[in-house]
Amino acid sequence: EDQVTQSPEALRLQEGESSSLNCSYTVSGLRGLFWYRQDPGKGPEFLFTLYSAGEEKEKERLKATLTKKESFLHITAPKPEDSATYLCAVLWNSNYQLIWGAGTKLIIKP
Amino acid sequence: DAGITQSPRHKVTETGTPVTLRCHQTENHRYMYWYRQDPGHGLRLIHYSYGVKDTDKGEVSDGYSVSRSKTEDFLLTLESATSSQTSVYFCAISEGGDTEAFFGQGTRLTVV
Numbered sequence: 001e002d003q004v005t006q007s008p009e010a011l012r013l014q015e016g017e018s019s020s021l022n023c024s025y026t027v028s029g030l031r032g033l034f035w036y037r038q039d040p041g042k043g044p045e046f047l048f049t050l051y052s053a054g055e056e057k058e059k060e061r062l063k064a065t066l067t068k069k070e071s072f073l074h075i076t077a078p079k080p081e082d083s084a085t086y087l088c089a090v091l092w093n094s095n096y097q098l099i100w101g102a103g104t105k106l107i108i109k110p
Numbered sequence: 111d112a113g114i115t116q117s118p119r120h121k122v123t124e125t126g127t128p129v130t131l132r133c134h135q136t137e138n139h140r141y142m143y144w145y146r147q148d149p150g151h152g153l154r155l156i157h158y159s160y161g162v163k164d165t166d167k168g169e170v171s172d173g174y175s176v177s178r179s180k181t182e183d184f185l186l187t188l189e190s191a192t193s194s195q196t197s198v199y200f201c202a203i204s205e206g207g208d209t210e211a212f213f214g215q216g217t218r219l220t221v222v
Contacts, residue, residue: 004152031208043200043213044153087152096141096160096207097168100152 003027004090006101013108016077021086021104024070029093033071035064036087038103044087047073078108113137116201116214123221129188131217133201135181141204142184143211144168144176146197153200159184160207191221 007022023033032051036044048057050066057064061082063074073086085105089098113136123129133142143158145168155168157176165176173195175187188195198218202211 034210041216043202043215046210046212049210089153091208096158097155098153098211100154102150102152 004088004099004101006086006088006104008104009102010105011107013075013078013106015079015108015110018074018076018078020075021073021106022070023073023088023101025090025099026069027090027092027099030090031093032091033066034089034091034098035071035073036089038085038087047086075106078106080108080110082106083108114201114203114212114214116199116217118217119215120218121220123191123219125192125221126190129191129219131186131199131201131219133184133186133214135184135203137203137212138181139203139205139212140181141207141211142178143202143204144174144184144186145200145202146170147200147216148197156186156199188219191219193221195219196221 004025032049034049035047038044048064053068055066061076065072085103087103089100091098115134117132141160144156145153147153154170156170156174157168159165159178177185198216200216201214204211
């Protein structure tokens, strides 16, 4: 069964403490991997798309990387406003349906 | 922000009643999606549309129907609501089937 697994489920960091979130997938024929941020009571907000192994994308304190079986979202020197749930989703060959992970809830304490 | 409006934002309905949720976009994107989000689950696709009158089923389509008579509007109907359909529903749009999607603010539906 095609799956997308995110870890950890929750992560508490101090402000300025860098870390990484993981998104592993078992689908074959990856067409794209997407990262989103979701704040409570709101819809997911698009962050990055990665299409091939070795690709990297950056935005402010966030950097996303992709290998053949997983993606990492690196957060450098996070601030409290980076607190959110981070979602990843995978698009694979068979159709246009994304498979979503359950998310990582990130809490940054001041 | 992408121009996506969902209505209503909140709704409480009784078991067995029909319910229609509306998604309206001003971006002229070809693809529109309906998802549900439940605690402990990732977003799950209910139905999607790849053009006017062109729709397809998603992972959790049972009990739901959709219609798209205009580019800008995508309706989700629960023909006879059940308690298992209590959820937060999100509409999303994208230019292509493999491009990033932009989400609405969500509709919280409670079936009692």
